Amino acid sequence: MSLINWIKERLFCDLAIDLGTTNTLVYLKGKGIIVQEPSIVVVDKQTGKVEAVGSRAKQMLGKTPANVLAIKPMRDGVIADFEIAEKMLDYFIRKATNNRGFVLRPRIVIGIPTGITQVERRAVKDVAVRAKASEVYLVEQPMSASVGADLPISEPTGNMIVDVGGGTTDIAVISLSGIVINHSIRVAGNEMDEAIINYIKKKYNLLIGEKTAEQVKIQIGSAYPLSEPVTIDIKGRDLREGIPKTIVVDDQEIREALEDVITTILDAIRTALEKTPPEISADIIDRGIILTGGGSLLKNLDKRVREETQLPVFITEDPLTTVVLGAGKMLDDLDLLKKISLI
16 A cells, blocks of 8 residues: 555545434445444443443343443434434444544534434534534435435436335435435334334233344234244243243234334325325336335335335345445535535
């Protein structure tokens, strides 16, 4: 490596961040995705010291002693705990830049949900600035996901994208580098987990944790009947007897548990379609609906959306990284970034 390139690498560490409710991803310009970890921080309540962040913190979820608290600083796509969010972001930035002590502070692009308020935008920006960013650009997640999915957003063609994240589902129709229609609901992957917890509690009097519910969702959760029935063992605490217990549930039961959440997401998609101008609706008939975000990985969600809308439905190649990859691409196209970023 030449001296000039070495200096550039040390000084210029532009970053793209998908600051998600469930996971935070950090893209380092020229390197790709460096960080992909849960948005969780474990803090000692007495001293305020951060004990763990990200993957290590998630391993502690539901297993911490009374003096240690596991905190999710993001809720429904926005910052719920400003101080902890700042510590988490600072940790991820340092990890992404390998604690290299760079001289120039990084330029950062952050993907945010479409439905957040001006105050909430300001909070995201302030956290990034306090975490040592020199410039902060906020880009709506559907727009960033569209860039990450290589959609022709600059052309006079309608593109519909549905980003089912952890805290929000963002739906947008994009044309000529702008959002024509956007609709955001605070119902997504986390609500699916909560629905499973409530269903198991109500039907079996069994209390399970968030991690267990997430695993059940990943392994046998679906939005449309599977080709073959599957079952899973679920371990939790019997609420009547107060002792550990294991039950067996099948995919049909979990589908029933998720039905209200899935219906809410489908209603939001229909609402966006109803508001879409006729000429762009014609484009969507040809181009279909693009699904992305971790929630889109729910088995057969694409089939369910296809059945409900009678439109072609496609899932991006890697739904978990589409937003941050799009934000990363914008680091190489500052004209586009400045055009579509929010003030």
